Amino acid sequence: MIQLSINGNTQAFAAPLTVSSLVDQLGFAGKRLAVELNGEIVPRSSHADTQLADGDTLEIVVAVGGG
């Protein structure tokens, strides 16, 4: 198992785990979102081959209503 901090909350996941399988597991498959891993953006084209490691910090964002 690996511990990931996602949007400020720590959760455990079974390894190995890529960004795209994490997105799927969280139920956001097909949703338009952006992912930052340890402060660096992971382009959508790299989600499938970016492996996550224990202690990684992720930010996952979407567009919401705002002014």
Add this chain to the structure above:
Amino acid sequence: MTTDSFQIAGKTYSSRLLVGTGKYKDFDETRRAIDASGAEIVTVAIRRVNIGQNAGEPSLLDYLPPSQFTYLPNTAGCYSADDAVRTLRLARELLDGHKLVKLEVLGDSTTLYPNVLETLKAAETLVKDGFDVMVYTSDDPIIAKELENIGCCAVMPLASLIGSGMGILNPWNLRLIIENAKVPVLVDAGVGTASDAAIGMELGCAGVLMNTAIAGARDPVRMARAMKLAVEAGREAFLAGRMPRKLYSADPSSPVSGMIASK
């Protein structure tokens, strides 16, 4: 009459009203208000996704498809240049390389007044990074010019505090900014009702950006239409060129000769 369109970052728009998408009752009302406003450019915020939320839940993008509107992701809530830059890089990834953004870096949470020092820093980084930056700022003509010199594609001074609806508090400064600028100047923040938008346009603004004035009205869809008409009316009045003010000097509109004889 020639068509009166305006350009931002090389793209031509016909509506000079830009609207936010926050504070509406639901997405349906958001869509109806934006349709009534005629806006082509809509601002959105970038926020953490709710982990554990129902993934099938509709999102803003379902109601306002990016194919139909020009999205203007903002940095609302950012208090440092670093946070603003990071937010807009995420927005660019989210929106498939989209370059047009609204930069705002706030100074404090009570007034939401812009921190111009951090705004200048962020603008420099973003322009170097290839973004087309529409920048929210104070109504200081010197700062507005600095932001233009950095390479921002539009300068957007406040009319009054964000969400206050207090209207245009310093038309004189706005006028100084407009007369000095070679990029479009848009009033952003503080508009309360239709006349505020019209005054901004009469001063020579290229456009007006608002959210709460529409979303916070009793009937947002109707206010959206009022704002569309006000922006159009104000623009027409600006182009028509108002009559000069003649202080304390009346001038009758009807002929002064040919009056019937007094008894």
